[in-house]
Amino acid sequence: MEANQLQKILMELRFTAGLSEGDQQKLAAISRLKEFPAGGTLFTEGSEHKDLYVIRSGRVEICMTIPARxxxxxxxxxAGDLVGWSTVLQQGEMTATVGAIEDTEVIAINAEELRALCEADHDIGYQIMQRIAKSLSQRLVACRLQVLDMYGEHPGQTHHAQKGAAE
Known part of the structure; x- marks a missing residue:
């Protein structure tokens, strides 16, 4: 796929929308389109990975290995979400396994080239890192909500009622 087509796709995605045309051209030059069928694996926990993915279409599931479970x-x-952000930060091994729940298309951005671009052009670097931080912030909130749902109070039950029952 040529860079012009990739640039048009990048303009539509939540992660890259709003970047200047020049910045989108720079990203398109280090990107490629990649497809994963439903049931396919984008990457596995513990593996080395070279790309940051921005989901264009489809859905993926992040799984983590829990001993004995x-x-x-x-x-x-x-669509619009990031996958594989830790490779941009040179975190080493991937911390989760990501699989496609349905046919999924991603923009694969070479993380090494993205780091070099951000280092050479601090303006785009700031924009990209700000967007990664926003994505991680949203993911943290989602995880907190899951924890609250799993361990939180149930309807009609208050913290005070739980405490009183244990005493």
Whole structure:
């Protein structure tokens, strides 16, 4: 796929929308379109990975390995979301396994080239890192809500009532 087509796609995605045309051209030059069938694996926990993915279409599920319980789903992501952000920060091994729940198309951005671009052009670097931080912030909130749902109070039950029952 040529860079002009990739640039048009990048303009439509939540993660890259609003970047200048020049910045989108720079990203398109280090990107490629990649497809994963439903049931396919984008990457596995513990593996080295070279790309940051921005989901164009489809849905993926992030799973983490829990001893004696296997690989458990922790979050579902969809169009516009990021996958594989830790590779941009040179975190080493991937911390989760990501699988396609349905046919999924992503923009794969080479993380090494993205880091070099951000270092060479601090303006785009600031924009990209700000967007990664926003994405991570949203993911953290989603995880907190899951924890509250799992361990939180149930309808009609208050913290005070729980405390009183244990005493």
């Amino acid at each position: 296997g690989c458990l789903p922790v979050l579902t992501l969809e």
